[in-house]
Amino acid sequence: xxxxAEPMAGSRARTPAGRxxxxxxxxxIHVALGLIGVFWxxxxxxxxxxxxxPRSDIQATGWWDIFNLHLTLENYRxxxxxxxxxxxxxxxxxxxxxxxxxxxxxxxxxAYAFSWVRFPFRDTLFLIVIAFLLVPVQVxxxxxxxxxxxxxxxxxxxxxxxxxxxxxxxxxxxxxIFLLRNFFITLPPDMIEAARIDGASxxxxxxxxxxxxxxxxxxxxxxxxxxxxxxxxxxxxVFVQDSSKYPxxxxxxxxxxxxxxxxxxxxxxxxxxMIVPLIVFFSLQRYFVQGLLAGSIK
Amino acid sequence: xxxxxxxxxxxxxxxxxDLTAVRRARTPEGPNYVAALLFLLPAAILLVVFLLYPSxxxxxxxxxxxxxxxxxxWVGFDNYVRLFTDPDFINLLWIVFYTSIVIxxxxxxxxxxxxxxxxxxxxxxxxxxxxxxxxxxxxxxKFVYSPDANIGLLNAVLGNFGVSPVAWLGDEHIVNFALIxxxxxxxxxxxxxxxxAAVKSIPAEVIESARVEGANERQIFFRxxxxxxxxxxxVLGVTLVVNVIKLFDLIYVxxxxxxxxxxxxxxxxxxxxxFTAGQYGYGSAVAVVMLVVLIPIMIYNVRRFRTASVT
Numbered sequence: 001x002x003x004x005a006e007p008m009a010g011s012r013a014r015t016p017a018g019r020x021x022x023x024x025x026x027x028x029i030h031v032a033l034g035l036i037g038v039f040w041x042x043x044x045x046x047x048x049x050x051x052x053x054p055r056s057d058i059q060a061t062g063w064w065d066i067f068n069l070h071l072t073l074e075n076y077r078x079x080x081x082x083x084x085x086x087x088x089x090x091x092x093x094x095x096x097x098x099x100x101x102x103x104x105x106x107x108x109x110x111a112y113a114f115s116w117v118r119f120p121f122r123d124t125l126f127l128i129v130i131a132f133l134l135v136p137v138q139v140x141x142x143x144x145x146x147x148x149x150x151x152x153x154x155x156x157x158x159x160x161x162x163x164x165x166x167x168x169x170x171x172x173x174x175x176x177i178f179l180l181r182n183f184f185i186t187l188p189p190d191m192i193e194a195a196r197i198d199g200a201s202x203x204x205x206x207x208x209x210x211x212x213x214x215x216x217x218x219x220x221x222x223x224x225x226x227x228x229x230x231x232x233x234x235x236x237x238v239f240v241q242d243s244s245k246y247p248x249x250x251x252x253x254x255x256x257x258x259x260x261x262x263x264x265x266x267x268x269x270x271x272x273x274m275i276v277p278l279i280v281f282f283s284l285q286r287y288f289v290q291g292l293l294a295g296s297i298k
Numbered sequence: 299x300x301x302x303x304x305x306x307x308x309x310x311x312x313x314x315x316d317l318t319a320v321r322r323a324r325t326p327e328g329p330n331y332v333a334a335l336l337f338l339l340p341a342a343i344l345l346v347v348f349l350l351y352p353s354x355x356x357x358x359x360x361x362x363x364x365x366x367x368x369x370x371x372w373v374g375f376d377n378y379v380r381l382f383t384d385p386d387f388i389n390l391l392w393i394v395f396y397t398s399i400v401i402x403x404x405x406x407x408x409x410x411x412x413x414x415x416x417x418x419x420x421x422x423x424x425x426x427x428x429x430x431x432x433x434x435x436x437x438x439x440k441f442v443y444s445p446d447a448n449i450g451l452l453n454a455v456l457g458n459f460g461v462s463p464v465a466w467l468g469d470e471h472i473v474n475f476a477l478i479x480x481x482x483x484x485x486x487x488x489x490x491x492x493x494x495a496a497v498k499s500i501p502a503e504v505i506e507s508a509r510v511e512g513a514n515e516r517q518i519f520f521r522x523x524x525x526x527x528x529x530x531x532x533v534l535g536v537t538l539v540v541n542v543i544k545l546f547d548l549i550y551v552x553x554x555x556x557x558x559x560x561x562x563x564x565x566x567x568x569x570x571x572x573f574t575a576g577q578y579g580y581g582s583a584v585a586v587v588m589l590v591v592l593i594p595i596m597i598y599n600v601r602r603f604r605t606a607s608v609t
Binding site (some may be wrong): 026028029032033036037039040041042043044046047052058059060061062063064083105106107109110112113117118119120122125127129130131132133134135136138139140141142144145146147166167169171173174177192202203204227230232233234236237238245248249252253256261263264267269270272274277278280281285 | 328329330331333334336337338340341342344345347348349351352353355356359364366368398407410411413414416419420422423424425426427429430431432433434437438439440441442446447448449451454483486527540543544546547550551565568569573574580581582584585586588589592595596599600603604
């Protein structure tokens with residue numbers, strides 16, 4: 001428990017008046033925290049309630065009019081089928097899964113080399129990777145689009161998913177390598193040397209020792225990267241040019257520009273986008289928070 | 299549910315980029331070029347193709363007119379002159395208000411919530427916006443800000459006090475503060491979790507002995523807690539500034555930089571100039587400015603890492 005949870009009343013307020021002041025202080029704290037809780041929950045709850053209200057009700061009264069509450073799944077049916085959100089959901093999975101698996105594999109390999117393989121300029125190269133951490137994706141947009149079109153016009157990389165997979169992977173590398181290398185380097189050297197003396201190759205040491213014992217760190221990174229890609233709009237705007245392959249973020253942005261006031265569709269669409277991150281958040285909270293905090297440098 | 303890091307992962311190794319955890323790996327024989335090459339090759343190819351080469355290309359293109367993304371006519375510093383004489387982005391406003399208020403609220407919530415039993419619940423509630431997409435955040439708040447008092451909660455509440463509906467996102471004098479408020483709402487949870495961990499790392503005996511000496515709660519906060527969390531606050535501040543420089547999705551979805559150009563941020567301007575207006579040269583210059591602004595932070599990171607390696 002925290003040092004600050006120590007009630008003030010305990011040590012000093014021994015008089016009845018002192019106890020009253022302490023009680024008052026505590027109720028001020030409860031009220032303030034209650035207001036904070038309300039302020040952070042109500043906007044999201046309002047949209048959630050709206051996503052289940054019939055269109056005619058939404059236009060007649062606000063969602064807070066809970067005495068006339070009729071609930072329906074019609075909005076979800078409509079947005080999934082007529083507005084193509086089901087396809088967009090599938091597209092998001094198609095984008096997010098390879099954009100998570102590829103960085104994990106490539107980062108783990110590189111991080112192993114930076115921690116357990118000896119070669120010249122190892123530390124200098126690693127510092128360059130750290131320097132790459134903050135390179136904004138914007139510097140890559142124009143060259144990648146123009147060069148990709150100029151070099152391989154027939155491939156039309158941005159028509160499929162290849163462009164966005166590779167772009168997400170490349171920009172995930174500096175952080176992933178940094179994070180995993182810092183974890184790998186803390187593994188006991190004896191463990192790795194013992195395997196080498198037994199004649200294990202580097203790849204064997206990597207795949208049978210380093211990766212299995214690093215699962216928690218790899219999981220934290222994987223969850224962070226998965227949600228990063230799942231929630232991304234900017235990369236999808238630039239690297240996914242075929243409208244039948246748009247992820248949910250782009251589909252919702254389209255809904256908003258076409259039907260800016262059709263809140264029954266927007267609310268349902270937004271919740272379909274949020275549902276996976278919320279499930280991940282509530283079920284894998286401890287990995288999730290670790291990954292996100294580590295990601296603060298990204 | 300606990301937001302605090304658990305022992306499953308050595309928390310400091312993962313939860314904060316712990317630069318002191320560097321130990322020289324002992325490797326048996328001489329350099330192993332083959333292994334190094336094989337393990338590094340995939341990463342090296344991607345980094346060169348997607349980060350290094352584009353950065354050089356973008357820097358060169360920023361000195362060009364570059365209408366179609368190709369080099370056509372060199373214009374020297376024209377793009378930069380235009381960018382600095384007529385900057386159409388307001389990141390500075392974000393840096394000032396967003397950064398300071400997020401840190402302030404995060405610290406207050408971290409310290410106050412630590413006094414109650416439902417601390418983890420409060421932290422989880424405030425943290426939820428960090429999990430969801432900025433696109434969803436934008437929809438949630440466009441809804442709250444709706445100028446229709448039958449739809450937008452904010453105007454409905456004000457309506458009860460006789461205030462006529464305000465176009466929060468349609469008024470150029472209000473729009474940026476309305477957006478910054480959304481940004482703050484989205485980021486306070488992050489600050490709370492980081493600062494909460496920092497506050498809890500202060501040894502209990504230190505605070506207790508100050509209490510015994512007769513320090514009151516205010517003195518404990520300003521004279522003890524605040525100085526002891528100043529390093530986490532500065533790291534957090536840097537992170538938030540980086541957030542502001544990279545801010546895009548929220549603005550693109552909520553206002554598309556409008557009304558007019560009132561709410562444009564630098565990452566939005568880059569996208570708009572390059573891909574909507576077709577001004578690739580100017581767009582490149584904007585991207586280069588983003589990169590240059592981040593360079594001091596990169597140098598700081600590298601320095602911090604090297605110091606940690608030496609000790």
